[in-house]
Amino acid sequence: MRPATSTIKSDWPYSGLRADWPSPSPREPVATAAAPVPDKGPSVRMLIERFLSQLWAEAGLADNTLEAYRRDLESLAEFCERSGIAFRNLSPKDLQSFLIALRQEHHLAVSSVARRLVAVKLLCRYSFQQGYLERDVAALIETPKKWHYLPTVLNEKQVDALLNLPDEGDPLMLRDRAILELFYATGLRVSELVNLRLGDVHLDIGYLRCIGKGSKERVVPVGGKAIEAVREYVERLRPELVAGTATDRVFVSRTGKALDRTNCWRMVVKYARRMGITGRLSPHTLRHSFATHLLAGGADLRVVQEMLGHADIATTQIYTHVDASRLKAIHQKFHPRQ
Numbered sequence: 001m002r003p004a005t006s007t008i009k010s011d012w013p014y015s016g017l018r019a020d021w022p023s024p025s026p027r028e029p030v031a032t033a034a035a036p037v038p039d040k041g042p043s044v045r046m047l048i049e050r051f052l053s054q055l056w057a058e059a060g061l062a063d064n065t066l067e068a069y070r071r072d073l074e075s076l077a078e079f080c081e082r083s084g085i086a087f088r089n090l091s092p093k094d095l096q097s098f099l100i101a102l103r104q105e106h107h108l109a110v111s112s113v114a115r116r117l118v119a120v121k122l123l124c125r126y127s128f129q130q131g132y133l134e135r136d137v138a139a140l141i142e143t144p145k146k147w148h149y150l151p152t153v154l155n156e157k158q159v160d161a162l163l164n165l166p167d168e169g170d171p172l173m174l175r176d177r178a179i180l181e182l183f184y185a186t187g188l189r190v191s192e193l194v195n196l197r198l199g200d201v202h203l204d205i206g207y208l209r210c211i212g213k214g215s216k217e218r219v220v221p222v223g224g225k226a227i228e229a230v231r232e233y234v235e236r237l238r239p240e241l242v243a244g245t246a247t248d249r250v251f252v253s254r255t256g257k258a259l260d261r262t263n264c265w266r267m268v269v270k271y272a273r274r275m276g277i278t279g280r281l282s283p284h285t286l287r288h289s290f291a292t293h294l295l296a297g298g299a300d301l302r303v304v305q306e307m308l309g310h311a312d313i314a315t316t317q318i319y320t321h322v323d324a325s326r327l328k329a330i331h332q333k334f335h336p337r338q
Helices: 044-058 063-083 092-104 110-129 156-163 173-186 190-194 224-241 261-275 283-296 301-308 313-321 324-334
Strands: 207-211 217-221
Touching (some): 063 092, 156 261, 217 301, 283 301, 301 313
Antiparallel strands (some): 207 217
8 A cells, every 4th residue: 555645735833824914915805793782692612513514404514514513513512611702702813822722732633623624714713693793703713734645545456455355254254344344345434334225236137226425316337246145135134134123224233233333444454454454444445435436437526526426526536645556557658659
């Protein structure tokens, strides 16, 4: 496996945090509050819940995404309570102190700080629009420059070795093999795979339907080996596991309950350790490998984007940088001086 490399150099101290916060020039529009800020507004934690409720109703975000926003915003609430700052009096310099504390005191990576800043920006914009803040105090804060890491992928021999690890001595061998084959055959996220229902998988036709981020539905083709593994699991093992329980989830646990994300992740890591891989390997590694191997085989970038469920093709393009052999082949084929 190729070690992670950086394509964009990190720039810290945080370049977007301005020490003096001068008044904006006439070219920088400054929004004004539509309603006066009340003397006593709701607490920051109450605002967070109202904001998340609006996100759920209007944006249709997944539960996992909403929980991530909640965790990120709770760190801001804790900072305000610890510093004795009322949210309605929050200033850009207070946010500066908050972000610096995340980096220096809590030792968060630049990417984690940037993610939390996104949530804070959305909360401040919402609070301004609702009249709880006199101005959007986070509007002028720039997102920090962060490292862009190339994803870790397995080569084809490593994938073959991993998919063949479940053996007859394991009572859940059929299920585990079906999961591993399906991860590599479709590039599904772990949450998408564990939420698959029997009606979503059409083995006779060779495709499945899944619900991805933002509750977006997509159809993904399934290869022959994955179809064979899933069919064998559904016909032979699954009826024994779900006996006495009522669930239409495709993949279930030893007790017949729907398999959750954590146990699925642990299962993949277990086989990675058995294979001797000591680095970070997760279900997402198989997703990365799926995309990289498709592109290396000549698949169209837009098609891979559609199968992965990426909203922005720039997210998919990173896989074109992973396979150096593909880049070399393209250069040799199309450069006029070869």
